[in-house]
Amino acid sequence: MSVFRTEKVVVLGLGYVGLPLAVALAKKFDVTGLDIDTRRVEELQAGTDRTREVEPEALKASTLALTSTPDDCRGADIYIVTVPTPVDGDNQPDLRPVVGATRSLAALLDPARKPIVVYESTVYPGVTEEVCGPLIEEVSGLERGKDFFLGYSPERINPGDREHTVDRIVKVVAGENSEVLERLAALYGAATSAGVFRAASIKAAEAAKVIENAQRDINIAFMNEITQIFAKLDLSIWDVLEAAGTKWNFLKFQPGLVGGHCIGVDPYYLSFRAQQLGQEPNVILAGRSINDRMGAWVADTLHERRGGAGSALVMGLTFKENVPDLRNSKVIDVIRRLEERGHTVTIHDPLADAAEARHEYGVKLDGGALERSYDLVVVAVPHEAYRDLPDDKLASLVAEGGLLADLKNLYARRTISGVERWSL
Template sequence: MDSRNDDRIVVVGLGYVGLPLALALAKRFPVTGLDIDGGRIAELKDGHDRTREVEPDALAASSITLTSSADDCHGADIYIVTVPTPVDSSNRPDLGPVLSATRTVAALLDAARKPVIVYESTVYPGVTEDICGPLIEELTGLKRGQDFYLGYSPERINPGDREHTVDRITKVVAGENEEITERLAAVYGVVTSGGIFKAATIKTAEAAKVIENAQRDINIAFMNEITQIFARLGLSIWDVLAAAGTKWNFLPFQPGLVGGHCIGVDPYYLSHRAQELGLEPHVILAGRSINDGMGEWVADRLHDLAGRKGSVLVMGLAFKENVPDLRNTRVVDVIARLKQLGHVVTVHDPLVDPAEARHEYDLDVSTGALEGRYDIVLVAVPHQEYAELDDSTLTGLVHDHGLLADLKNVYGGRMLNVRRWTL
């Protein structure tokens, strides 16, 4: 089944994933972007994307219809759900956003159009067909495979990455039957130059997505573990990696704080499903434990090196460099442990929203000029603005006999007249 240029498409959720996808689709199809956050819609209509994934010119030039009202989205041919899939305080999957979006979509379906509901949210195998599909049937009285159809196409958005954008990556698609798979391949195929991979089944596509991030998590956990081992030996992980990296098949993973909406979350979806099946996912959970404990380990190292409690400037709160995304940032673990050890902590980040930091983590964040002097200056997130600081500005932030802690070795090539530490 080929796509039709008059297929009406609704993208539900306009965050890092949904907005770039919706704009790409809008170049070929009539697209409505739905987000329950009215403030988000107002900003987008004014040409401002708080995620910094889309430029104002691209927003202004698009034919997309933006709305926070589901009433504007009745009777579409394809609904694409791109809402978050977080975990709760016990690291169990929180399907609340996906189920809420599913309820919204269910109320909009027109069986006469034989609509397709596609999920891009990361889930464990079975959620689309065994949870979302039956919920739609229950709410609507419609029959799956007859009145509506299901599909899955895992998102692969990497915040801040301008190379692997939605219009350049290989897109995995799967429908509940061959005809739907072909239709989704045709729809997604017109928006990406990276090609389409047709997964064997929806569950296969769900599984492929969840292991992509679990694999990275486990590899980074190994890096974090050996970093802690080498610290006991007085070795820098960066020196070790430079030597090991000369071997042709050595994998170039690096240690660090593992946060964000994917790598620090998705392995818990897979481990949850494994435990439901009576299997204990030892490797997955061991990796998660190591990475979840890395922030506290960093804080303890800084405390030991300082030799006393004092003032600390933490530079960077976002979960990764050059993005404003605060979701699941593990910098907060370092901050919490430093405070627990008696240090007075000041937080700076030029990109994040201070109101969001206050709401999500009860932290005050400065976004202006760097000022003051501190016993410890921790460069936790290597934003470009920090990397471009000149030597005098950087060292001027550190008290005499203080410590400059460079978590990702941003300043490794500089001769700085200050006591330094890195992993």
Template sequence: MSSSERIVVIGLGYVGLPLAVALARSFSVTGLDIDLRRVDELRSGIDRTHEVDRAGLAASSLRITSDPADCHGADVYIVTVPTPVDLDNQPDLRPVLGATEAVAAMLDGMRKPIIVFESTVYPGVTEEICGPLLERVSGLTRGVDFYLGYSPERINPGDREHTVDRITKVVAGENAAVTERMAAIYGAVTSGGTFSARSIKAAEAAKVIENAQRDINIAFMNEITQIFSRMNISIWDVLDAAGTKWNFLKFQPGLVGGHCIGVDPYYLSYRAQQLGQEPLVILAGRSINDGMGAWVADQLHARREGRAGRALVMGLTFKENVPDLRNSRVVDVIERLKLLGHDVSVHDPLADPDEAMHEYGVELATGELAGCYDLVVVAVPHAAYAEWDDARIAALIAPGGLLADLKNLYASRPLPEGADRWTL
């Protein structure tokens, strides 16, 4: 391996862009994305995901293109496209299969490149689905003309501590030489080092259980939150006490969305069912978390004794302090409140209004919020909301209104006289 080797990263989203920029510090890197708007924005120095700032883009030697012809004949191809689920919560492999076909068309038969997949999949997809597809489209032979590898992505949107240049990267190739070469490539860009998994399937499995584990733990938190609500006990009071034990796992309840935790367990459960194993714990956790938004809305409606009114939902992104709207479960709260008769307005200082409308049909309130609301739901605890002063918060709540604070952001804030407060 030498620094002159050419690497192509397919997909310049939350995962691909930070990786491509990091790799470009040591290698010749081209980033390919089929989204023309995305490419134009990146070329002008704008990353709407906020994972790479303008200075980082300007300083990078990364070449950005939407033309696959610019990517022919590379030494390494890294696929970082999304792997969502469909409306039935079945794996939707179309993005990764489309990227695989695109890579196959780029292979020239002269070099012997490694095709590395970072997209989250169930064990076996890389070797049993993507490998044969590469052979079929390219007419080349795996293990002779090209090689397969897998390195699970570990990007956490908005996390400035566990960035791609600091985390441990798991790597696995179809043979020892490929694994060693991948370790050298990824090792050149991260101070966290690399870990060589025993096989590609083991690396795929490691990724999918990382998020399934978090999902199950959060599901437990959500379930006990629902239990304790029947006893008029706040989960936050319980966690404050339980958290004093040295080995208590400090998970929190909430709306579980995003491109990983709310999706990846379905990949594992799908494969388990194919093999005749019913994944009871995994699917139970998913059921609890997928139903949390509707449960919250029902609790708020009951708290208002069934009286619908003007409602404001603060926050739409899937987590705090990121603009990422993918698989946001705040939408479940919104839709359920509407079904119960509430007139719902939605505000988010970070979300893209066009994307919110396109993905969910939600029109975001812009500018200064005006008027009083019978129900104010703090769904996403953005730092911007934490900075609001007491008067601004109080002005939102109508006389006798309800402040529903899902993450206890405003626990210490005074409310107008007669206003009600609710939290998990």
């Protein structure tokens, strides 16, 4: 089962995770990228990646084949599933994207090729073998371990991160037997310069991924909690962290709005599984609760600081800086709470897609928002475009008697004359 250049690989899902992986693998293998979003495929075929994870030159130069037609992907040797794993309105795991992708690929498997189905989507331990495997058997009529095999390699994409790209990070791999494991180690090892780590089992690899993000979530929750405590003492968290950070073993986490497709979601997968097993995940859920309430706390604090409602500008809607990714952005919590408190809110973001903002959150982006002044200006996302604004431009955004709220301490070293400022 050695890997050859002629081996056929299919990557299902061409988003933030799937596209960079498919492009990296296509440098060594025969790779087809499948996405059910025809608009997405057409954009990629034209050399445009709206996620900005793959540069246009790299996309155009890639040998990656692109399709929105599942039939084009029949008879591959390896299928890699990279679809999202969100939560529903009750913060319960929503496995519908994974289930849908599994059903689709099950109909494409050729048992003569002994295909491997690899999941990269973040799930709770057990999903690959206890949910996906049986579903493939049910749909295809094939037998796992004989006609097809399972593997898992958790995604570690950090949107906007140009250092820890998929071709430079250690890839954890797991297979249902040693032969599958070595085949996946060879596949992923050919795509990354950092090497691979062979996990003890598929469940161990699933668990490793979900705790990576749960750990960050809990640490940020601590930061958010002490931020709220220090606010009552009229202490800036940034001043406290600057002092505490001089200790050699102090963990340098920061407070903020915790959203996105991983940190704000994955802990719910782990807590769901724990509760299924009769174990109450107190620490995990406490952290989630603190972080989920942070947006409303920020809005309430600013409302009280302002002494009432007025016009408000929120700068940044994406879930983090310098990316167009709007998924699970907690900035919307600040916006909605300000509106509940009577503020008229204008939203600006230089990177977010206006149509996606309307679809996801029902809000309008105002491209000309930086040409007016407001009673309250909230710099919610530290985009580079906002960092580059000159002092006089920032001052012009704040009406007389207004407040500039800098949530990520972006302008800590800046002198903005005549403007009242607030930060966490």
